[in-house]
Amino acid sequence: MSASFEPHGTHLLVDFHGVPQALLCDGESLSTLMRDAALAAGATVLGTHFHAFGLRAGITGVVLLAESHMSVHTWPESGYAAFDIFMCGPLKPRKALALLARAMGASRHDVREIQRG
Secondary structure, X not given: OOOOOOOOEEEEXXXXXXXXXXXXXXXXXXXXXXXXXXXXXXXXXXXXXXXEOOOOOOEEEEEEEOOEEEEEEEEHHHOEEEEEEEEEOOOOHHHHHHHHHHHHOOOEEEEEEEEEO
């Protein structure tokens, strides 16, 4: 990386462990939560798509942003959720993360941050 490196975006990879099973099966709640998190970061939401894999099964979902995307995959049987928060420009993806962390009720979460571009 050169001294003049200016990233195009920040990509947060977030693992939540010990999440209540009911939340990990509720696509509507996850969609609302992720939209709210995106708006808290200053993003422009273009659309969403969430898919439930059946009763008490996981969810996969994406929030399409003008500035990139957020996605989630859940494993209710393990109390686990994997989120990607990728935002370009001057947005604040850590604000989205803070909102998600409060709402998920996880016993712990791990974050990896990657500067993209």
